[in-house]
Amino acid sequence: MMKNSSGIKKIAINTGGGDAPGLNAVIKAATVAALNRGWEVVGIRDGYNGIFLPENYPNGDGLMNLTYEVVEDITPLGGTILGTTNRGNPMRYPMKDTKGNIVEIDRTDEIVAGFRREKIDALLAIGGDGSLSMANVFVQKGIRVVGIPKTIDNDLDETVITFGFDTARAFATESIDRLHTTARSHRRVMIVEVMGRNAGWIALEAGIPSSADVILLPEIPYDINIVADHLNKHFAKGRKHAIVVVAEGAFPAGGDISVIEREAGKMERLGGAAERLANSLKNLIENEIRTVNLGHLLRGGSPTAFDRLLSLRFGAAAIRALEEGENGIMIALDPPNVRYVPLETISGKTKNVPLDADTMITARDLGICFGN
Ligand code: F6P
DSSP states (O other): OOOSSSOOOOOOOESSOOOOTTTHHHHHHHHHHHTTOOEEEEEEEETTTTOOOOSSSSSOEEEOOOOHHHHTTTTTTTTTTTOOOSOOOGEEEEEHHHHOEEEEEEEEHHHHHHHTTTOOOEEEEEEEEEHHHHHHHHHTTOEEEEEEEBBTTTOOOOSSSSSHHHHHHHHHHHHHHHHHHHHHHHHEEEEEOOOSOOOHHHHHHHHHHTTOSSSEESSSSSSSHHHHHHHHHOOOOOOOOOOOOTTTTOOOOOSSEEEEOTTBOOEEOOOOOOHHHHHTTTTTTOOEEEEEEOOGGGSOOOOOHHHHHHHHHHHHHHOOOHHHHHOOOOEETTTTTEEEEHHHHTTTTTTOOTTTSSHHHHHTTTTBBOOO
């Protein structure tokens, strides 16, 4: 047992936003490192719901006791044993007013009261931009918080990479590899949609190693005529098939992102970027087109060794940070080490693909078209 000089007796861990492979590895490392310091560890179920809406859980218990036994075998598991949500943001919680209209209410004080009620000394918040911005609100309200960056989209600022991205990139690459053979057999253009709402990291870093011919990113509004021209020249050279990778957040110049659902208190649901592209292309090229949306497959499965190691490092580092008395920071990867970044500096910022990055230049050298 290590010496406990931090004054911490009990911590809570929560996972918020879309799940990502590696969440359970973070939970494991943080739990073991905290238990080894003599701290009690609880997990909050379903984002903050377990502490915010305990009445929704059997016996009013929205917390999970995290022990060595509970976390023993979870490193290779996808998803999160705690559950998560990207709906019902407590900062803008949708409720009906007296006239029956939906209004958004800030209910974060109720969560703060929950932390006090449960005698939680510190929170480990694992999430993306939205969850970490909310974690920063709790810091302002007197809760001690350390954040850990998570998203398969890899669009969080200040960290070289987020966990979950490597697994998504590897799966997308393998999936696109498989599409080459069927596309070639039928002389088709296969359009593959991947997640990437604000940033095109998955599209770019899976599209290049899987030999895509066109990659469309949210960072570069595309011109459909340039895409069609590129494909027509490609087939004129005798090529039999083509692969187009499109990030869900990519959009045509002068157009908008493709949204399938908008609702109060909820993040916009994106989707349909591949279908829209196929419709715009069908009269401009000869070859048949098919679309595939890899969607949530990219969020599933067992984390790669890279993501497991990164997640375990993040989880252990967060406990060391709390022990050192840190508060209001996020653990960031800064190879070969991790560093602490103030939560307030990352809120609302997106890490986009830099258009002058070597990876982009490499893609252009390989003849890949970005639609501009
Ligand atoms: O985790 C981020 C993300 O994967 C985005 O790329 C995507 O737009 C979003 O989650 C989808 O979330 P869900 O369908 O689970 O609400």
